[in-house]
Amino acid sequence: MKSFFCFLIGFLVLSGTAGAVDESVNDLSDRLDRMEDALKGVQKKLSNNYVGSAKRPSGDIESVSDDKADVLLLQLQEAEQTLRQLTGEVETVRFKQEELQNRIDRVNADTAVRFSEMEKKLAAAEDKIKKMEEEKNSAEKARKEAEKKKKEQAAAAAKAAKNKEAELKEIYGKKTAKELYDQAFSSIKKKDHKAAQAEFEAFLMLHPKNALAGNAQYWLGESFFARSMYQKAAVAFAEGFKNYRESQKAPDNLFKLGVTMAKMNKKEEACVAFKNFTKEYPKDSDTMKRRLEAEVRKLSCP
16 A cells, blocks of 8 residues: 555656646747747848848938938848847757657656556565465465364363272262272282372372372372382472472472473583572481482482
C-alpha cells in the first residue's frame, strides 16, 4: 500500500511539472504570434512608405522641405530599428520555445522511466505481500494442526491414565495407602527396583495427596537411579522437589537431582541444583552439607 501511495504522489508531481511546462510553451507561442503580427505591421508600414515615396511626382519631392525629409528619414530609421528588435525578440522566443520543447521531451522521458520503476517496485511489493499472506496462512494451518494434535494427545494421555488407574485399582485397590507404601519400600530394601517402581507409581496415582507421597516420589527416583535410568530419575527427583516441597524428602530430591545431572554429564545443571540447595536449605544437617561439599568439589562448581 505504501508503494502505491508513493507511485500516486510521484504521478501527481510529475503531471504538475509537465502541466507547468506546457503552460509556459503556450504563453511563448501566444507571445510569438503577437510579435509576428507586430513585425508584419512594421514591414507593411515600411513598404507603404517606400512605395508612396516612389510614386510621388518629382515636383512634389522638390517641394518637400528639408525638415519634412528629415522627419520621414527618422521615422524610417526608427521603423527599421523596431523591425530589427522585433526580429531579435522573435528569434529569442523561438529559441526559448525549442528549449522548452526539449525540456518537455526530457520530462516525458524521465516520467516514463520513473513510472516504469514505480510499476516494478509496486509489482515486487505485491509479490512480497502475497508471499507473506501465503506464509501466514501456512503458519495458521500448521498451528491449528498442532493444536488439534496436542488435544488428541492430551485426550489419549487422559484415557491412558484413566485406564492405568483402573488397572492399578484392580491390582492394589484392596490395600490401604500405608500398606501399599510399605510394600513398595520393602521392594526397595530388597533391591527389587522394578517392582518398587511399579508399586510407588501405583501409590502416587492412587494416593497423590497422601502425607507419604513426597517420600514415594523420592524412592521412585531412586528405583530409576539404581538401574542407571538417569533421564527418568532426573524427572522423578525434579517432580518430587517441585510438587512436594514441604515433604521431609524435598531436600533429598533436590540434592539427588544434582547428582543425577552430574551422572548425565550436565555439569552446569548439576551445579545450579547444588547452588539452589544451599539457598533453599541453609540449615540442613551436617551430613547432607558434607555430601553437598563433596559433590561441588568433584564438579569444581563456581
